Amino acid sequence: MFQVLGSAWALLFGMFLLMIGNGMQGTLLGIRGQIEGFDTFAMSIVMSAYFLGFLGGSRLAPGMIRRVGHVRVFAALASAISAVMILYPSYPNVIVWALGRVLIGFCFSAVYVTAESWLNNAADNSNRGQALSLYMIVQTLGIVASQALLVTADPSGFILFVIPSILVSLAITPILLSISPTPAFATTKPMSLRQLMAFSPLGCVGMFLLGGVFSAQFGMAPVYGAEAGLSVAQISTFVATFFVGAVVLQYPIGWMSDRIDRRFLVIAVSIVGFGGSMLGMVLGDVFWLLLLSAFVVGGMANPLYSLLIAHTNDFLEHEDMAAASGGLIFINGLGAILGPIITGWMMGTALGPGGFYLFTGVLFAALIFYAGYRSTVGETVPVDETGSYVPMGPTRTTISLELAQEYAIETELEEMEEDETAPAT
Numbered sequence: 457m458f459q460v461l462g463s464a465w466a467l468l469f470g471m472f473l474l475m476i477g478n479g480m481q482g483t484l485l486g487i488r489g490q491i492e493g494f495d496t497f498a499m500s501i502v503m504s505a506y507f508l509g510f511l512g513g514s515r516l517a518p519g520m521i522r523r524v525g526h527v528r529v530f531a532a533l534a535s536a537i538s539a540v541m542i543l544y545p546s547y548p549n550v551i552v553w554a555l556g557r558v559l560i561g562f563c564f565s566a567v568y569v570t571a572e573s574w575l576n577n578a579a580d581n582s583n584r585g586q587a588l589s590l591y592m593i594v595q596t597l598g599i600v601a602s603q604a605l606l607v608t609a610d611p612s613g614f615i616l617f618v619i620p621s622i623l624v625s626l627a628i629t630p631i632l633l634s635i636s637p638t639p640a641f642a643t644t645k646p647m648s649l650r651q652l653m654a655f656s657p658l659g660c661v662g663m664f665l666l667g668g669v670f671s672a673q674f675g676m677a678p679v680y681g682a683e684a685g686l687s688v689a690q691i692s693t694f695v696a697t698f699f700v701g702a703v704v705l706q707y708p709i710g711w712m713s714d715r716i717d718r719r720f721l722v723i724a725v726s727i728v729g730f731g732g733s734m735l736g737m738v739l740g741d742v743f744w745l746l747l748l749s750a751f752v753v754g755g756m757a758n759p760l761y762s763l764l765i766a767h768t769n770d771f772l773e774h775e776d777m778a779a780a781s782g783g784l785i786f787i788n789g790l791g792a793i794l795g796p797i798i799t800g801w802m803m804g805t806a807l808g809p810g811g812f813y814l815f816t817g818v819l820f821a822a823l824i825f826y827a828g829y830r831s832t833v834g835e836t837v838p839v840d841e842t843g844s845y846v847p848m849g850p851t852r853t854t855i856s857l858e859l860a861q862e863y864a865i866e867t868e869l870e871e872m873e874e875d876e877t878a879p880a881t
Contacts, residue, residue: 466630468594471571473627474534475598477620478564480605481541482506483695484620485553486678487611487688492548496683500800503675504793505554507667509561511789517566521573527632530570533563534628541621545614592706599699603692611688647776652768652783655776658719658830659768663784665819666764667791668798669729669757672816673698675796676803677750680812683803690743697747701755709759718767719831722760726823729756733817737810753816760823761788771835 482503489499521529540556540563547553572591602620609615653660677698681691712721732752739745765784772780795815802811 466633467571468590470627470630471591472594472598472601473623474564474567474571475595476602476605477537477541477624477627478560479599479602479695480616480620480623481544481560482674483603483606483678483692484611484616485544485557486676486680487606487682487691488545488548489553489679490682491612494550496679496804497797497800498550499679500676500796500798500803502550502553502557503679503796503800504671505557506561506675507671507789507792507796509558509563510565511561511786511793512558513562513565514569514785514789516562517569520566521570530567531628531632533566533570534624537563537567538621538624541617541624545617593703596699596703600696603696606692607689647780647783649783649787652780652787655771655780656768658722658827659764659771659784660787661826662722662760662764662767662823663788664791665823666757666761667788667793668795669753669816669819670761670788671792671795672799672812673750673754673757676799676812679800680803680809684740684809686743694746694750697750698754701751701753702758704751705755706759706762710762713763713766717831717836718763718770719827719836722763722767722827723824723831725756725760725763726820726827729753729760730817730820730824732756733813733820737813737817740810740813749813753813756820757816 485502486499489502494502517529537560540560543556544553605619606616608619649660677695678691681694686694709721709725729752732749732755736746736749736753740749765781768780768784799812799815802815803809805811807814
């Protein structure tokens with residue numbers, strides 16, 4: 457742990473500040489949009505634009521880094537993020553905001569690719585798991601901390617937009633001044649989606665559905681809070697609770713993943729997520745029950761991401777796992793683009809704010825039925841032959857996912873060697 461901190465502290469601290477900035481701007485726009493009089497569907501377009509840019513950035517960033525290098529890409533894109541955050545309150549227009557969200561999504565995706573390749577370079581076989589855990593914890597803590605800052609000023613003014621702009625600008629300082637060497641950059645050519653679907657239909661369908669769930673909670677949760685009449689403090693607490701649930705429940709579900717049939721666990725986790733959605737839809741007017749529903753939905757959706765990747769890996773050879781990661785992220789990104797738009801449309805109907813939870817509930821229900829169907833027709837991998845579960849979050853790019861795949865392979869090989877050398881009883 458200390459070895460990872462010593463070699464990557466600047467990167468982790470910079471990522472913490474970047475996540476505060478990203479978390480603030482997402483929630484703040486949902487609140488400010490209502491103040492500016494934007495309707496729910498207009499805000500859904502704005503929120504969806506981030507995921508469109510994010511998907512584009514994950515595809516184009518590797519080429520940018522190869523052409524001009526990590527340092528220039530990181531500095532240029534962080535500067536662009538900082539500028540757009542100041543642009544939002546200056547031009548309160550749906551088209552301007554949507555274009556700004558596309559740019560910010562693109563820039564954050566490329567910044568993540570750059571940062572994660574640095575993390576990959578700082579880690580080795582002995583601490584790769586610790587590096588992944590620290591990275592995920594730092595990301596989540598940054599988003600949770602960002603929600604606390606939303607109560608420090610009036611969301612109708614400029615200050616709350618200036619704060620994340622400053623934090624993003626400061627985030628690049630420790631990274632660019634770090635003495636850590638710039639890593640060589642290489643990514644694996646992704647597997648075709650047709651091949652990936654043939655290997656794991658449940659993994660592909662599940663990742664698409666989860667893209668909608670995650671983008672709804674990350675993009676539309678603050679819009680839901682504003683439409684439901686929550687105060688700024690309540691909205692920030694509500695949004696933070698999704699991510700607290702993700703951290704708290706990630707490891708227990710991961711522990712179960714290595715001990716029972718993963719398709720059964722996908723069904724069970726989705727059932728709990730569906731129950732959390734229905735709780736929020738029916739009893740969301742009671743604030744503590746609303747928080748409970750957010751904790752459950754976030755706590756189920758994020759571990760499901762890791763669980764579906766682990767399930768997909770069970771049907772792949774080691775040499776194919778890294779190639780599959782790009783396809784899984786692309787499928788998840790497609791679902792994430794559609795999620796806010798459909799959620800916004802449902803909230804704009806007679807359903808009102810309850811459409812937010814109805815949407816996540818429908819996606820969880822679809823995953824329940826499809827996983828149940830696959831359990832009757834698909835091939836089963838015995839529990840003692842499954843690979844390792846590695847905690848991951850939907851904000852990861854192909855770099856950290858490939859890093860996680862490497863860690864899972866190394867862990868599996870070490871366990872196989874231990875079994876071979878263990879004395880017979």
